[in-house]
Amino acid sequence: MKATIERATLLRGLSHVQSVVERRNTIPILSNVLIEAQAGGTMRLMATDLDLQIDETIPAAVDQPGAITVSAHTLFDIVRKLPEGSQVELAAAEGRITVNAGRAKFTLATLPRDDFPMIAEGELPTTFELPAETLKQIIDKTRFAISTEETRYYLNGIFLHVTDDAQPLLRAAATDGHRLARVTVARPDGADGMPDVIVPRKCVAELRKLLDEVDGSVGVSLSGSKIRFDLGQAILTSKLIDGTFPDYSRVIPTANDKILKIDPKSFMQGVDRVSTIATEKTRAVKMALDRDKIILSVTSPENGAAAEEVPGEYVALPFEIGFNSRYLMDILGQIEGDLVEVHLADAAAPTLIRENDSSPALYVLMPMRV
Structure with a gap:
């Protein structure tokens, strides 16, 4: 694999994917980011913790297509410290990757692409679009009330469900037992028949960061166990919390x-x-x-x-x-x-x-x- 990419573009992509990677990992491959240089002049960056996965595609000049995995935090720190405006050359061969930018050269250990795990999405039958601003509003007005108590794991996220009251609505709610936040928006086309889902706290935090760079709409696809957000350059996929959210309407x-x-x-x-x-x-x-x-x-x-x-x-x-x-x-x-x-x-x-x-x-x- 060999590709050249602008530092700012690479840094932005790595900042998105590396934040999914846990600092301490018992499985070495989960500390790595997958880098795939593609023949069409793009580079794919991907990271996962087995519950949450970010897959981002960025423009690059590809001399030799290929794929490798390397420590996400180390590569991010290197690129962050490189001079602004520099061109970064990534070349992988024989279990190593070299990172060249100007006079700086780094050689890092790698792990093979075939060992990298991916979340199997399965079928995601419910598909709809939400404006990025609406999704931001839903998150900002509810996430402070998400519980951090691990014993009540079913409260560790935002509960999304549709209702057929006087008009079709999509509701988002979060509670920690002391306070409850609920936001109601018009039900988007395609969301009818959607299963009730609980989106985990970590997915909510990563999604909110990515939304700052999205202008138009976000594609949402989900099943009873997985959810995927299509944000243009980036795709965020997450497992959902397997639990039953309490009937919060009784406390309103x-x-x-x-x-x-x-x-x-x-x-x-x-x-x-x-x-x-x-x-x-x-x-x-x-x-x-x-x-x-x-x-x-x-x-x-x-x-x-x-x-x-x-x-x-x-x-x-x-x-x-x-x-x-x-x-x-x-x-x-x-x-x-x-x-x-x-x-x-x-x-x-x-x-x-x-x-x-x-x-x-x-x-x-x-x-x-x-």
């Missing part, structure tokens, strides 16, 4: 009658200020609600106390409720408008947070005892 309150209207940014800043004295144990921020008056307070046995009055519109009966300050700020940080509605019931019931009844995103936050 429908009868919370105390409504607080606030400016999310100034409210978030107030929460951030008073929670400065909070510790890991006392993350709770207390909201004392009275007519058009909200007092935020935090009490910490170690550090002292803090309180701040923040503006808001509230006309129901006075009461107090506590929330985890970080969870509350995570949700408020997702609100793009100047006004958010907080639907409250009592100090122990789930609280609903949304911009208004027609906004695509809604959030549910469980209170804390304070």
Whole structure:
């Protein structure tokens, strides 16, 4: 194999694929990236951890087609440190690959292409397209609520499912048991009959990075066990989480009658200020609600106390409720408008947070005892 490629092009491609590769691997081939120089003037880069796979095609000047695998992180670090604008020549022979750029020359050990594992996709019967911006919105407004608790593995991703309510919809939801985020978009053509799927957290993170370089639409193909995202130059394939996502609709309150209207940014800043004295144990921020008056307070046995009055519109009966300050700020940080509605019931019931009844995103936050 022999090919020449522009450093910036190679670096961008390697940055995408190497982030899938785990730093510690018991199987040596999984530390490697597959490099395949193709006769048509393209180079294919591929990496996998057996659950997630990125396959990217980039332009290159190919003198001799061929394929080899080499350490993904080592090659990425080498290319990253090469001078900007340089041409990188990759030549593989006899179990080695040489990387030449200007006066720099590196020789690296390789493993044969035939040992490189690939995810067998099987049939992916459901196929549809989503605008890249819509997919970004779905991820950004839900992924902060994905659980990191490995024992409840079925919560370690974003749940995608279609509904046939008054109109056909595609819904994305994530929860860690303390908070829930849900985004609703119009159901794309081809998604009817789609199985309910849970897209793993690592796939969501890699997909979000790749979406920054996509302008148009993303092709989505899936079955009950695998999902593939076609992003133009790159194809991301992932196994899905084999589990049942809980019926989250039961925790979305429908009868919370105390409504607080606030400016999310100034409210978030107030929460951030008073929670400065909070510790890991006392993350709770207390909201004392009275007519058009909200007092935020935090009490910490170690550090002292803090309180701040923040503006808001509230006309129901006075009461107090506590929330985890970080969870509350995570949700408020997702609100793009100047006004958010907080639907409250009592100090122990789930609280609903949304911009208004027609906004695509809604959030549910469980209170804390304070």
